[in-house]
Amino acid sequence: MIASWMFFASVIAALFGAAALAAASALAAARRPTRSIWLAALAASIIWPLGALAFSLFADVHGAAFPLLEFTTRAGEPGTLATPGWVSNIAAALEPLLIGGWALASITLLGQLARAMAALKRQRASWRPFAIDGVGVRLSRDTGPAVIGLRSMDIVLPEWALTLEPRLLRMVLRHEAEHRRCQDPRILFAMSIAVALLPWNPALWWCAHRLRLAMELDCDARVIESHVDRDRYGLLLMLLSQHPQPRIPKFAPALSNPTSNLERRIIAMRTLTPKLARARVLAFSSLAALCVAVACSVDSPEAVKPHGDAIDVGLTAPKVAADTTAFFEFQVEQPVTVTEGNPAPVYPEALAKAHVSGTVLVQFVVSTDGTAEMNTFKVLKSSNGSFTDAVRDVLPNFHFVPAEVGGKRVRQLVQMPFGFKIPEKS
Numbered sequence: 001m002i003a004s005w006m007f008f009a010s011v012i013a014a015l016f017g018a019a020a021l022a023a024a025s026a027l028a029a030a031r032r033p034t035r036s037i038w039l040a041a042l043a044a045s046i047i048w049p050l051g052a053l054a055f056s057l058f059a060d061v062h063g064a065a066f067p068l069l070e071f072t073t074r075a076g077e078p079g080t081l082a083t084p085g086w087v088s089n090i091a092a093a094l095e096p097l098l099i100g101g102w103a104l105a106s107i108t109l110l111g112q113l114a115r116a117m118a119a120l121k122r123q124r125a126s127w128r129p130f131a132i133d134g135v136g137v138r139l140s141r142d143t144g145p146a147v148i149g150l151r152s153m154d155i156v157l158p159e160w161a162l163t164l165e166p167r168l169l170r171m172v173l174r175h176e177a178e179h180r181r182c183q184d185p186r187i188l189f190a191m192s193i194a195v196a197l198l199p200w201n202p203a204l205w206w207c208a209h210r211l212r213l214a215m216e217l218d219c220d221a222r223v224i225e226s227h228v229d230r231d232r233y234g235l236l237l238m239l240l241s242q243h244p245q246p247r248i249p250k251f252a253p254a255l256s257n258p259t260s261n262l263e264r265r266i267i268a269m270r271t272l273t274p275k276l277a278r279a280r281v282l283a284f285s286s287l288a289a290l291c292v293a294v295a296c297s298v299d300s301p302e303a304v305k306p307h308g309d310a311i312d313v314g315l316t317a318p319k320v321a322a323d324t325t326a327f328f329e330f331q332v333e334q335p336v337t338v339t340e341g342n343p344a345p346v347y348p349e350a351l352a353k354a355h356v357s358g359t360v361l362v363q364f365v366v367s368t369d370g371t372a373e374m375n376t377f378k379v380l381k382s383s384n385g386s387f388t389d390a391v392r393d394v395l396p397n398f399h400f401v402p403a404e405v406g407g408k409r410v411r412q413l414v415q416m417p418f419g420f421k422i423p424e425k426s
Contacts, residue, residue, distance in 0.1 A: 002095050006200060009049035012295055013203035016041045016048075019291030020207065024214065026284035033218045038211035039187065045204055046194055048295075102200060109196035120148060127156060135173050145172050145240070147179040150186055160243065168236050171223055178219040188212065213264065220265055237265060326365045326376075326411045327403065334404035336366045336412045345394040347420055348386035358383030360391045360418045368409040370400045380415065391418050 020041035024034040127138035137155045144156040155176045161169060179185070191208050198204055220237075224230055329335045351358070360383070365376040372395045382388045403412035 002098055005049065005053055006098070008052070008298070009045075009198070010201050010203055011298060012048050013045035013201050013207065015291050015295035015298070016044045017203045017207045017210075019288045019295065020210070022284040022288035022291060024210070026281045026288065028217075029280035029284070031221070033214075033221070035182070035211065035214040035218050038207060038214045042191060042194065042204070042207050042211060044295075045201070045207060046198065105199040106197055109199055110193070113192055113196060124149075124154075127154075130157075132157075132169065132173060135177070137173070145176055147176050147185050150189055153180045153183070153185050155180065158243070164239075167232075168239075171228055171233055171236055172240075174223045174226060174228075175219050178222050179215065182215070182218075184215050188215075217265060326413050327405065328413055329403075332403040332405050332410060332412055336403045336414050337401045338416075339370070339399045339401060342398045343394055345387075345390035345418060345420070348384075348390060351384065351386055351420070352422065355422045356384065357419075357421045358387045359420070360387045361415060362388075362391055362395070362418070363413065363415045364395070365411050365413050366400045366402060367411055368402050370402050372396060372398055372400070373411075376413075387418070387420050390420075 020037045023037045027034045027037060123140070123143065124138075127140045127143075130137050130139045135155070137157050139159055139162075140156055142158050142160075144158050145161060146156050147153050148156050155173065157172070161172060164172070188211075191211060195204055195208050220233070224233055359381070360379070361381040363376075363378045363380050365373045367373050374392075374396055377392065377395070379388055400414075402409040404410065
């Protein structure tokens, strides 16, 4: 279900975000850059859930597929149809709405991003080239200080910046030069696209905001390390924040944008005592490790992990070393087959009376003794919850011929469809 995967992705992003917050606090106490931590948290928040989803889809495609097993029953008098499994039915009905809303939000955000890039391209024509202490910049009427552009990554200064005293102006140039050296505009642009593609994930938005702040804090720290007076640099930030700021695109790092982070940036300039710094590093490092461990222990709602062991998905003939590994059909020499004489599922009485037919597609692991391991049972598709219950009840009594690799029985992941059909009256 898409809803359960979206919830899983949001939880993972929140946990990695919490880990990044703790790790960034430890690095800040140790006077180390923090942007890489938030960049890693963003990447993990995207790649981890997508990887789990891809693994689930891979497992669904490569499980052994059996021909449809069709079961019929004699229909009695038509009656009132019960509606078991109504929760799953409602969730299935809402799924198209979730996907539609997701697509609409992503298209809207990507459209806004495209319009912002087009607007910058038009504004660029009015920015005139200028040189300050041998550094090439572009002067605008009121945009900046910022680094704008994905190819050239131009330093853009407002005309009023030229009225600053030379030492303050050099601080501004040094800060923006650090953004350009670290290629921050390109990183922020990629981040904007990622957030636009997963707009329903609030933790991802928060991590993106923290990454932007970390970039500014890191550049502030490098400027101060170049023998710049802290107090004077703090006054520069306050001075820049007093000027009216035009709207700067989110993928353009800017010295004075957003001004809401001004207090955090000034506080970050203070120096901790060595004893307090060590205590913070230890505490926040431990908290970060704990959050990462919790994130790694959260199972995807779609993942199939029989007996707690990961399924071997190697493309070469696997080595049979343990009875706890489950293989796919393409990995075995002799796949699982169904024996004759297996019992039929009980056709739900209410559905039979209402002349309702349907199908159920399930996935499970067949053990080396030829039985279904019900702790791996997973419903891939079902037309009605009562049909699912009927299959779940009868499957423990099914018998199979186990799969083999190298003449030895192995566990195999399989998919089996069941059909429930009311016979036509003659």
